[in-house]
Amino acid sequence: MEQLVLCCQPEVARLLWRFARSHADLEDLVQETFLRVVRGIHTWRPDRPFLHWLRRVTVNAGRDYCRRQAVRRRWTAEPAAAAAGGEPAAPEAVDPAPDPAARAAADEVKQLLATLPPDDYALLALHHLEGWGLADIARNFGWTVTATKLRAWRARARLRARLENPSVS
Amino acid sequence: MNTPPDPRDRAFEELARRARSDAPAPIDQSALLRAIRQTPPARAGWWEEFAAIFSRPAVLAGCTAAMVVMLGGAGWMAWDTWQNVLPWVDLINGGSPLGGGIL
Numbered sequence: 001m002e003q004l005v006l007c008c009q010p011e012v013a014r015l016l017w018r019f020a021r022s023h024a025d026l027e028d029l030v031q032e033t034f035l036r037v038v039r040g041i042h043t044w045r046p047d048r049p050f051l052h053w054l055r056r057v058t059v060n061a062g063r064d065y066c067r068r069q070a071v072r073r074r075w076t077a078e079p080a081a082a083a084a085g086g087e088p089a090a091p092e093a094v095d096p097a098p099d100p101a102a103r104a105a106a107d108e109v110k111q112l113l114a115t116l117p118p119d120d121y122a123l124l125a126l127h128h129l130e131g132w133g134l135a136d137i138a139r140n141f142g143w144t145v146t147a148t149k150l151r152a153w154r155a156r157a158r159l160r161a162r163l164e165n166p167s168v169s
Numbered sequence: 170m171n172t173p174p175d176p177r178d179r180a181f182e183e184l185a186r187r188a189r190s191d192a193p194a195p196i197d198q199s200a201l202l203r204a205i206r207q208t209p210p211a212r213a214g215w216w217e218e219f220a221a222i223f224s225r226p227a228v229l230a231g232c233t234a235a236m237v238v239m240l241g242g243a244g245w246m247a248w249d250t251w252q253n254v255l256p257w258v259d260l261i262n263g264g265s266p267l268g269g270g271i272l
Contacts, residue, residue: 002202009198017193027196031204038208042217098192105184106191112181128185156178163177 005034008051012058018125019062021069021110033061059122059140066118073114115162120155127152 013030020026036057044053109129113121123141126132132140138148223229 001205005202005205006198009196009201013193013196017191020193023194023196026193027200030196031201034201034205035208038205099190102187102189102191105187109181109184109188112184128182129189131189159181160175160177163181 001038008054009034012054015055015058015130016062016065018110018129019065019122021114025065029061029065033058036061056140059126063118063122063141066121069114070118112159112162116155116158119151120158123148123152124155124159 009030012033013026016029016033017026020029037054040057044050106129109125113124116124119141123137126137126140127134134148134152135145137143138145141148143151223232
């Protein structure tokens with residue numbers, strides 16, 4: 001199991017970084033993902049590729065994180081900030097980035113996507129940042145391809161509305 | 170004719186393209202491994218084990234065939250027992266046992 005963790009951890013961390021808002025959150029998310037793997041390893045069927053199963057567990061952990069963040073935003077100080085016309089809280093980028101321009105762009109994208117519903121965040125992040133096709137996303141989320149296309153279209157429409165008027169939440 | 174791309178979509182796609190190369194800092198592997206070592210390995214419950222055994226088509230077909238054979242055997246035994254008991258039932262009810270030759 002430890003060999004497996006060491007082997008797959010960079011891929012898992014890179015994928016979860018699209019969801020996490022800080023490096024501390026990323027560490028928690030990676031740990032949560034591998035604990036889910038350890039506890040649920042008996043649900044993996046050996047006739048299926050392990051990496052696909054791991055990726056699905058990882059994406060589910062990321063989606064759960066997005067949902068928790070959305071609930072937290074709803075019940076903490078952000079509504080007051082939005083009512084006052086302020087911007088939502090920026091991701092905590094305290095760790096040094098190897099490419100500061102890319103980090104700034106990623107923070108901006110995360111901040112923008114964080115104003116959308118959690119599933120829209122996950123869908124657009126995987127599609128635009130990870131380059132996943134809609135069929136891959138549909139398979140991982142357990143949706144049909146048609147439903148995924150429709151959700152992507154609606155998510156982009158919401159995103160355009162946010163770009164036009166950032167104060168609308 | 171296709172709808173021309175929205176300039177706001179193009180701006181977002183350009184931002185996302187730049188964000189793609191962002192990578193996280195390495196995470197603390199020793200803490201991760203420590204947490205995993207402390208987690209007890211999961212044992213499948215009886216239902217998962219049962220479902221795993223019976224999920225293969227050959228097992229399912231074998232069980233169906235065995236069930237048909239057992240039902241056939243049990244049906245034949247029940248019929249045979251009933252045939253043996255029937256004369257005594259007739260006798261108790263006042264009918265003529267063994268084909269009615271006595272009365």
